[in-house]
Amino acid sequence: MFKQLSLGLAAGLAVLGLGATAQAASNQQLVSQKSVTRSGKVTGNVKGKLYAFRTTGQVLTLTATHQLKNYPRTAWIVSKSAVIQKANGKQYRYNYVTSTSSKTKKTVSGWVWAHYLKTPKTVKLGAPYVSQQAVKAWMGCESASLLEGLHYKGVLTSTGLVAFMKHLPRSKNNNPNNGFAGSPYKVTPGVFQSIFPKPLAKWGNRYEPVKNISGAKLAQLRAQLRLHNPVVVYVTLHFAKAQYGHYFWGTGINNSHVMLLDGYKSGAYHVADPNHGKYWVSAKKFARSYNYKHFAVAVQ
Template sequence: MTTKFLAAAVLLLGLAGLSVPAKAATRSTTIVSQGKVTKFGRVTGNTKGNLYSFKTDSQGTLTMSPIHYLKNYSKSAWIASKTAWVQKANGKRYRYDYVTETTNVPNKRHAGWVLHQDLRTPSEVNLNAPYISQNAVKAWMGCESASLLEGLHYKGIQNSTGLVAFMKHLPRSKTNNPNTGFAGSPYKVTPGVFQSIFPKPLAKWGNKYTMVKNISGASVATLRSQIRQHNPVVVYVTLHFAKAQYDHYFWGTGIDNSHVMLLDGYKSGYYHVSDPNQGKYWVSAKKFKRSYNYKHFAVAVQ
């Protein structure tokens, strides 16, 4: 981490009733270092913390003022991008993180400095994304479309659109190559065709409605980070999380028992999914990781 040493500055606490009279400030409070951190998602679990602004005047005096109270954002997700170590007048050092709220509306993103321990990485998250059945409309091969629509509905997008109407806009591959669009028909089995649409064209389709990103190659840790940021992830696994069954096609090697679902939660030893074929449930981390790691195909609905 690159460290920048800043000039010593007096910290004026902005919370009502907590400001320190000038006569009592016998020792200064300083920022001793700051730098960038690897971005990661967090969800507040502490309603007593605050977001602060750090400001310095022409004399180098630092003012720290509360601008938002975390109790008002108990379900918000935040991204930490910077860190600063502050040595207060009592001689102790405290870590503050600069965080930005995740939202699809840029001008409504709250941001500020927060005490590191006031914004905790959760051990369990369940976004509880809506379930859409592919079987109810006889879309036996439509798991990719259903999973993407589940993610869009979670984000409050296309809520009045059902799966049949949604799939009318499903991009098709003229050559039955899932790398360029959906191969075959989502409503029937087409012999000799690998009936799927792969992450790149699926993400391109999703981007017509909101920000959807192809994050294929991501580790399961990265998937958890997306969930912490309230971004459900369309994941390519195997049916019933079984061992992969490979076959060769003109475009490459495919997994014949491939299946797609929406990942929307995790806890110790388990992952939560909204499976268009079987409903919403928890699956063991061991089964999920083995099945996901065959391809590492993933699309985040952001």
């Protein structure tokens, strides 16, 4: 439910930026405001402005602080929603947003007319490609995919796959739930050669915020991409039907493969596949392959 915004709270809203233009009208009022679930994440349009709110008596002043056109590759996280009644008597919804970007850690915040917040139909982050084949890491797809995500975030950009894998957590008992089982450079018969999301995310967190989001639905993967967070996904080789094998720790998919998800559009997903390059794959194929396990690690 909306709560009437008190004068004290309105006056306490942060004013961002300098030298901005104020919009004020004698009948312009802040009708109501509420907090919203921070999972409502969208990408900003290049049109519109961010504003700071300030009230004097019953008059609401909107002070422009930032032009959205100056943040073309920035995603915006919504945390509050407000309704404003303009001088013409009409009411408009504004959202309080904070920026997030792969290019900078600096953030900006402010109120924006909800009309300017668009959920994009197409996202393509353009994550860098890391080849496991080039260094003969035949079983190193998890490491290569994670490194692709870290490179996209501007982390370890001068580090190659061989150097990166020197720090690969290993499983002493060949259980991929504990670390990498076997060797990334050769096939070890009888061993399920992989590292599962929990230890992979823990490893990635040494360098950059990395989160195990296993269980995420496809819509949640797309939401991560809209925030410029590429996702390491566990699928099957060539997106084929799963071939199961039984091990002392449980059931695994023998033809499993791991790659970095970095884009989507209608009917397709874009991946940086360390075994085959960068390409679009049909949404149907990707969904079938991903839905076997719902294993995913977001590089945030």
